[in-house]
Amino acid sequence: MEKILDVKDLEINFHTFAGDVKAIRDVSFHLNKGETLAIVGESGSGKSVTVRSIMGLLANNSNVPNGQIMFKDQDLLKISARQMEKIRGNDISMIFQDPMTSLDPTMPIGKQVAEPLLIHNHMSRAKAMERAEEVLELVGIPNAKNRIKDYPHQFSGGQRQRIVIAIAIVNYPEILIADEPTTALDVTIQSQIIELMKELQDKIETSIIFITHDLGVVAGIADRVAVMYAGKIIEYGTVDEIFYDPRHPYTWGLLNSMPTLESQKLYAIPGTPPNLLNPPKGDAFAPRNEYAMAIDYEAMPPFFKVTDTHYAATWLLHPDAPKVQPPAEILRRHELYHKYLAEQAKGGVPADAE
Amino acid sequence: MQNNGEPRKKIVEVKHLKQYFNAGRKNEVKAIDDISFDIYEGETFGLVGESGSGKSTTGRSIIRLYDPTDGEILFNGQDISKIKKHSPQMLEFRREMQMIFQDPYASLNPRMKIKDIIAEGLDVHHLVKNDAERDARVEELLDLVGLNKDHMTRYPHEFSGGQRQRIGIARALAVKPRFIIADEPISALDVSIQAQVVNLLEDIQKDQNLTYLFIAHDLSMVKYISDRIAVMHNGRLMELSTSDEVYNYPLHPYTISLLSAVPLPDPEYERHRKPHPYDASIEDDSKDRYLQEIIPGHSVFASDDEVPMYREMAEKAHEKQPENPAVLPGD
Numbered sequence: 102m103e104k105i106l107d108v109k110d111l112e113i114n115f116h117t118f119a120g121d122v123k124a125i126r127d128v129s130f131h132l133n134k135g136e137t138l139a140i141v142g143e144s145g146s147g148k149s150v151t152v153r154s155i156m157g158l159l160a161n162n163s164n165v166p167n168g169q170i171m172f173k174d175q176d177l178l179k180i181s182a183r184q185m186e187k188i189r190g191n192d193i194s195m196i197f198q199d200p201m202t203s204l205d206p207t208m209p210i211g212k213q214v215a216e217p218l219l220i221h222n223h224m225s226r227a228k229a230m231e232r233a234e235e236v237l238e239l240v241g242i243p244n245a246k247n248r249i250k251d252y253p254h255q256f257s258g259g260q261r262q263r264i265v266i267a268i269a270i271v272n273y274p275e276i277l278i279a280d281e282p283t284t285a286l287d288v289t290i291q292s293q294i295i296e297l298m299k300e301l302q303d304k305i306e307t308s309i310i311f312i313t314h315d316l317g318v319v320a321g322i323a324d325r326v327a328v329m330y331a332g333k334i335i336e337y338g339t340v341d342e343i344f345y346d347p348r349h350p351y352t353w354g355l356l357n358s359m360p361t362l363e364s365q366k367l368y369a370i371p372g373t374p375p376n377l378l379n380p381p382k383g384d385a386f387a388p389r390n391e392y393a394m395a396i397d398y399e400a401m402p403p404f405f406k407v408t409d410t411h412y413a414a415t416w417l418l419h420p421d422a423p424k425v426q427p428p429a430e431i432l433r434r435h436e437l438y439h440k441y442l443a444e445q446a447k448g449g450v451p452a453d454a455e
Numbered sequence: 456m457q458n459n460g461e462p463r464k465k466i467v468e469v470k471h472l473k474q475y476f477n478a479g480r481k482n483e484v485k486a487i488d489d490i491s492f493d494i495y496e497g498e499t500f501g502l503v504g505e506s507g508s509g510k511s512t513t514g515r516s517i518i519r520l521y522d523p524t525d526g527e528i529l530f531n532g533q534d535i536s537k538i539k540k541h542s543p544q545m546l547e548f549r550r551e552m553q554m555i556f557q558d559p560y561a562s563l564n565p566r567m568k569i570k571d572i573i574a575e576g577l578d579v580h581h582l583v584k585n586d587a588e589r590d591a592r593v594e595e596l597l598d599l600v601g602l603n604k605d606h607m608t609r610y611p612h613e614f615s616g617g618q619r620q621r622i623g624i625a626r627a628l629a630v631k632p633r634f635i636i637a638d639e640p641i642s643a644l645d646v647s648i649q650a651q652v653v654n655l656l657e658d659i660q661k662d663q664n665l666t667y668l669f670i671a672h673d674l675s676m677v678k679y680i681s682d683r684i685a686v687m688h689n690g691r692l693m694e695l696s697t698s699d700e701v702y703n704y705p706l707h708p709y710t711i712s713l714l715s716a717v718p719l720p721d722p723e724y725e726r727h728r729k730p731h732p733y734d735a736s737i738e739d740d741s742k743d744r745y746l747q748e749i750i751p752g753h754s755v756f757a758s759d760d761e762v763p764m765y766r767e768m769a770e771k772a773h774e775k776q777p778e779n780p781a782v783l784p785g786d
Contacts, residue, residue: 143645144616258506287505287672292716292730314646317718321725340722358650359720360679367679369650373615441723 105308106132106276111168113150115160123377124150126332132276137302137309139319142329145374148312152278156195157185191221194269198281200261204253211249214267221272233271240267241297259290266297270305278310283318295322316355320344328352331375331385338411345438347431348413350392357430368428384416392417392425466634466666467494467517471526474516478524486512488690489526491746499660499667501681501698503674509690510670514636517668518552550580553627557639559619563611569622570607576630596625600655617648624655636668641676653680674717678702686710689735692746696753704772706755706765709733
């Protein structure tokens with residue numbers, strides 16, 4: 102599969118009065134053409150910083166001591182601000198979390214959607230507006246022709262997020278980055294927006310990096326998943342591998358802390374994430390990890406290979422590590438997966454929810 | 456938490472509550488349009504709905520931040536709109552009913568120390584005699600919510616979101632309330648922290664025999680924590696029953712639509728998920744609809760002629776295995 106974006110050994114620090122915050126600590130991942138990669142993590146895990154670095158939108162107090170972000174044979178960390186401007190909003194564009202604040206309240210929406218065309222493609226105003234209308238129609242704004250002169254406050258939250266998406270895709274970007282695009286929306290609107298993004302991906306053949314902390318959303322949209330914790334990717338694999346056969350205790354904890362029908366008592370991961378001013382020496386998750394071994398406090402675990410597509414950074418996968426019993430919820434997921442596989446093998450009847 | 460023979464005591468009774476903003480003017484908003492429900496002592500009553508459904512307004516009306524346009528709210532059998540402002544009864548009412556807010560960043564005064572935030576209620580209600588007793592009570596409360604006494608003299612900015620929400624809970628508990636309104640208490644928190652706070656709320660409830668009104672849009676968490684659930688839409692209750700009933704045998708199309716929109720952490724389920732969009736225009740046939748009991752303990756917003764249809768639906772559903780858009784396969 103063709104890699105469209107390749108991030109290698111990325112490190113990002115933020116300089117603060119208290120010292121350097123090591124927000125991203127040696128992160129590598131790639132994005133294949135046409136796929137959706139979900140990056141999952143809690144606030145402060147570094148998922149937003151990672152994608153902002155791809156967009157060249159890091160804050161002024163940041164520095165990148167190490168790493169490469171390769172896109173079309175160029176390193177996005179090395180190119181000039183002017184070159185980056187050509188890429189941003191054209192080849193790579195971004196959908197932000199809050200549709201209430203990411204639109205300009207004083208500009209009609211048609212003009213906001215047409216703006217990237219005027220800037221990047223030097224299109225004529227009339228043509229750009231025509232195209233804006235088409236794209237607004239595409240993202241499901243009813244009666245777009247008559248509404249391009251309306252202002253953001255005249256639209257509902259879900260419609261505004263559709264407009265934000267229209268701005269992001271108006272140039273048919275090769276990479277679309279969505280930073281928690283549905284977090285501020287109601288569940289019914291959320292499912293509409295996710296359906297829309299899936300449809301658009303087919304129509305305009307873009308690759309998507311989708312950032313979220315909602316595992317339900319990830320299960321619905323991702324082809325592959327990377328789980329981040331304390332500035333590192335700790336596990337990645339296909340969506341089935343991460344949800345049905347996770348290997349890192351943090352991934353176990355995340356999946357286990359979601360309520361299911363039988364849960365009598367919710368599982369809660371104890372403690373809080375570490376302070377990245379002084380990241381711990383070993384596995385950052387060790388103090389919260391009931392499966393932690395002595396080595397977890399001493400040395401950072403490398404990635405161990407589970408399958409060709411599935412890797413996890415936990416010492417539990419070391420050949421010398423003791424065998425541990427994952428939580429009951431994870432075992433239930435293994436079973437579920439085997440059931441699905443068996444059903445699929447039996448005759449391709451989709452394993453439906455009933 | 457079903458009633459075992461003896462009638463359960465109602466702690467809150469909401470009767471035909473209406474809450475209109477800008478009533479009588481052109482920009483009138485019917486935030487709550489004639490809703491009625493009871494909350495029993497010791498239970499957790501979940502109120503779910505999308506933004507703008509009126510769920511927060513309901514909570515705020517019950518704690519009397521608004522004066523209702525019409526209808527009444529009884530707390531312990533007493534009509535709360537009859538309580539005079541600044542009266543001793545009002546003070547007692549405010550002590551017995553407390554609120555936990557959504558945003559732990561906005562709900563703590565940044566210029567107050569933690570111990571003063573928590574003890575503010577103690578001071579107002581003269582519940583402690585001297586500073587030593589005050590400190591001891593604050594310590595006890597911090598311990599209860601899983602913080603320690605070193606935190607007493609710190610300021611809110613020194614705490615994480617989850618810790619702040621614990622402080623908000625300690626503050627609500629300080630005055631020994633009987634009824635707590637939790638308005639989206641976990642939506643601002645991370646997944647791993649949400650579970651901690653929900654467990655804490657449950658432990659405290661058992662410990663102190665509290666009653667909760669739990670307002671949220673996250674249906675899976677509401678299902679987990681609530682004994683009964685009311686589904687709200689456009690200022691009206693669409694469905695009300697035990698949480699198992701609402702989840703396993705939803706009847707009203709709006710509830711079905713809401714449940715079908717909840718994403719589950721199961722890729723195979725998500726691949727085959729069929730959304731059931733709700734078309735609110737089916738309510739526009741100018742029939743008189745109100746919340747009616749379909750089968751014992753399960754009410755639906757329906758017109759008189761729709762009742763037989765819902766009753767048949769409910770009976771059919773109960774004969775079959777639970778068929779529910781929100782059940783994990785294999786569950």
